[in-house]
Amino acid sequence: MNAPFPQRPRPITIAILAMGGEGGGVLADWIVDLAESNRYIAQLTSVPGVAQRTGATIYYLELYPRAGITDAAHEPVLALMPTPGDVDIVIASELMEAGRAIQRGLITPDRTTLIASINRVFSMTERIAMADGRVDAEKLIEACRSAAKTMHAFDMAAIAEATGSVISAVLFGAIAGAGVLPFPRQAFEGAIKRGGKGIAASVAAFTAGFEATTAGDATVKTPAVTLPPPTLDGQDSDETPTRAPPHKPVPAELLEEAEKFPPAARAIVRAGIERTADYQSLAYARLYLDRLAPVAKADSDGRLITETARQLALGMTYEDTIRVAELKIRPSRFQRVREEVRVNDGQILEIAEFMHPRTQEIADTLPAPLGRFILHTGWMRGLIDRLTRKGRVVKTSSLRGFLLLYIVASLKPLRPRSLRYEVENAHLVEWLATVQRIAATHYDLAVEVAAARNLVKGYGDTHERGRRCFDALIAMLPALSQRPDGAAQLAALRKAANADDTGAALEAAIAKMKEPQLEPSS
């Protein structure tokens, strides 16, 4: 091997993975300015195109020291795209994008410093799921830790938010804090100041990013990841209202009833007691506990009672017009909206609701015989249908709107006689009986039956569709209880019910399950 080249500096290679419209370009421009102002040559490329419209995109930079140039005829030749295995610094503005960098081979354990924000911007796939479609963020973080030489990862979106700036400034601070570029901190700040726009906020965000990075020991190969409690989305951690008027507490002796349940179920049972008491009355909460008691007896490892306690509480507190009206006018709700839309003291907030009560919902709220009369009397139904064809915008912050909802909410004492209550209650009692019946012989299957109640949720069409899916699952029980893998099969059906909103996947899954099984006789 003959190496005719004297040892020359290699360019510093930097890939920025971002989403269109996130300010990745601003960050890249800062790095260019930083380098060019400090005796480096900088080359930057990007692929703007339609990726700008919220798609994933990469900015790529190479920096080369002017000192490395030997003669004017030989300018450095810098690459226009990252080569896998040849990237010094990968900057990701979001956790899934960091994962993408791993998949593209840009992060390698021998050389890459990964600077990533671990906040999540959910993908379309995650957002349109009918239940929980979110990917496992821990897995992504673990993969980053394992693929990178060094990693600096924390929730930079939260810092940007707190400093009133954008994520690119926090990332820039993290790059400075990581000490991976041969420029002092002041040089970074100089680039921000020359940039011109929103300097004060950018510098604040930069400083916060710098400090968050240096606070961990930057020389450690994989510094500890700071996770915002209690969820991965740091922006949501303080969503509970703080200044709303005090509530009436649920009597302690009632809450203590939860202690009679297996430890695993206690938190859920307590939440269930509070929910049912809040929804209707203390007597209603006692009914909840009475209904749960027999299930607790049938429980063997805590799973059945936990799931039943959860679903029973949700089922008993279905969202009817009374409930919605009540939730909308609560002082704590007004406070939450103020915080969420960030109203300050000089501003006035008005809140308007988008409601579309149809004949069905109106009949549901009325006493059962009257409700049924409306639904089954052609002219009556037609009249109300016509009146309710359009949705209504109710301004809850106005006296008229507030009083309207206040009156609806005050129908609460009538609820147990309403048509909806009758229907829901019958359905719930039947489900509970099924759970208990199956639990006696097929415990695992019973746990799944309890969980399947979760399909019944939402409003209007969504609720009806959920009910249909649930009924289809229950109809399969006689067959499933004959199979050793009945519980797993029911879980698969529940998953299929959540796969699309046309019911096609569930239909196919049921059809497949009904096919004669070709099992070897044993």
Place this chain on the structure above:
Amino acid sequence: MAERSFEQEVEKLKLGAGAEFRGEGILAITKALLESGVSYVAGYQGAPISHLMDVLADANDILAELGVHFENSANEATAAATLAASVNYPLRGAVTFKSIVGVNVASDALSNLASGGVTGGALIIIGEDYGEGSSIMQERVHPFAMKSQIWLLDPRPNLPSIVNAVKQGFALSEATNTPVMLEVRIRACHVHGRFETKDNVRPSYTLRDAMESPRRQTDRIVLPPASYLHEKEKIETRWPAAVKFIEDHKLNEFFDGDLTDIGIVLQGGMYNTTLRALELAGLADSLGHSRVPLYVLNVTYPLIDRELVRFAQGKRAILIVEEGQPEFIEQAVNTILRRADIQTQIEGKGLLPMAGEYTGGVVRDGVKAFVRAWRPDAISDAPPSNEGAVRIAAAAKAIEHNVHPRPPSFCTGCPERPIFTALKLVERELGAHHVSCDIGCHLFSILPPFNIGATTMGYGLGGAGASAFNAKADRRAIAFLGDGGFWHNGLTSSIGNAVFNKSDNVHVIVDNGYTSATGGQDVLSSKADNKIRSTHNSIEKAVRGVGVEWVRTITHTYDVGQMRDTLREALTTKEKGPKVIVAQSECMLNKQRRERPLMVKAIKGGERVVRERFGVDPDTCTGDHSCIRLSGCPSLTVAPNPDPLRTEPVTKVINSCVGCGLCGEVAHAAVLCPSFYRASIINNPSRWDHLKARLRNAVIGFLQRRIAARQFAAAA
């Protein structure tokens, strides 16, 4: 007004001799045009040369000062036809558009131009939209150059080389009476670099000179017998002239290396990637010294036989680095060397992939394989650390299903989204319809959450793509068309065609005021006042002008109910002939860019300003996400459920919401759920606002205290 403003950057176009220019590739190209004494420039936007059009528009004053005329062409055919000005007069002209689709549209004019030839330099700047981030079919411009005999430049992707290619391109065009294409790859268009500038040059012969003393040469017009003459002239005169010019001016470059028995022939645009590949193989350094001799084709058509023979002579093997397929260069080199009876082995698409972008990793592997095959002694290929490779593979495997594709989609508050929401709702009533799409942001409808649309046949061809579905049937086909595509050619190709052929189909023209997908440039129907262009020309008038009787213009697409009802009517009306719906609402990206600064200023100035945004109540949201499936707005996302009893994430509206109102409309029209609310935030409230608020707060506060006293604590 375009999405990105170059008002500051265009100042760099005034730099004189000896100054250093720092900036983006497209800006450097503009500067090179001015230094070349260009008389007129035209083009049609599209990545990656949209910004070139934006730079030219923003530089209009500078251009005018130099006597340079700039046009936003109606389409690429118009742009190419503009070069007719260089046929009879010594005027230098340049046009620009994107490959390959732009070249396709321009091909009629390009063929005519190339046949008769030019007097003044005619340069066609092609933004090569190939590989990562490309939004079009993966095809080459190369065969277009070959079939029409237009010279094709593919310079090394650094600013001095690109600037030089512009200047030499004009000279080559004039020396050979042939138009010249300058192909610039997507990253080169956007590369930030530097070069030394020269003074701008005023064209010595002007458009006015030409208009006031017109000239004509009938033998330059494509009509027999001149057309036969042109073909002969191409081969007998223009080609040899090109070969001579390219050799004399050393447009192609040779780089020596000590491994003289092998070599690499490469497209100029592949230079940086190839050099990095050599560097990673230990065969080059960062300053361009390579051990393997290189022959860089800054001109990829025509090839120069003598140069190739000279390079290949005495070599055992050469590698051809040629991106795209078919491998025209490799085939030609084989022919050339065979004819010269040179036995050098020619490697190319055997070691490098036939199809796909030549990325850093791909070229590195190909170059290494080549050297390993022919000079194994020269390559010290330390095997990559096994432990590292295992770790990467394991990490990638672990997150296999945790990284989703993130394609572009409709922006927050996009006015096109409710059109597709409405269509989804109509399809719930009337069943699925065949939907023909067009080019533009509205094509994002084919992706989740809408999943609407079956084909797209090209810009302005949405209606044309549905034209066969003109048979007796119980369902009509639906065609989409954007305002950009409409004015590009859709008025005739789609609408006129439907009128003439008595089609019953439904055409939805998405009129958002700009060619938004290409960066928000103005079109004829833009609502913005543009001081150098004529805007405010109505689409409805235009379609009525070509004979459409059934036209509905909707001026607020966010009204999903109205949109749905109009679509239903169009799909079911007994009236004959094409049904055209002009769905009008301004592109939100552009609207925000215009209005946000004004709003901030008004608030600062103490004016009463109401800002609206939407929100979701997490305690009534049951986590079904129907609302997201009917909208897909980036501001509409999910968040952990604060309810301890529920596990599914709730829907959440984040602060980037611009309050377009679609969420509420969808909740109403689709009867979804009552969780959405609209928050109106009144800045600098008036005394009346304060009075009203005080009154309300007194009553509501009183009632709320009563509620609180009755309500049990929900969470301890």
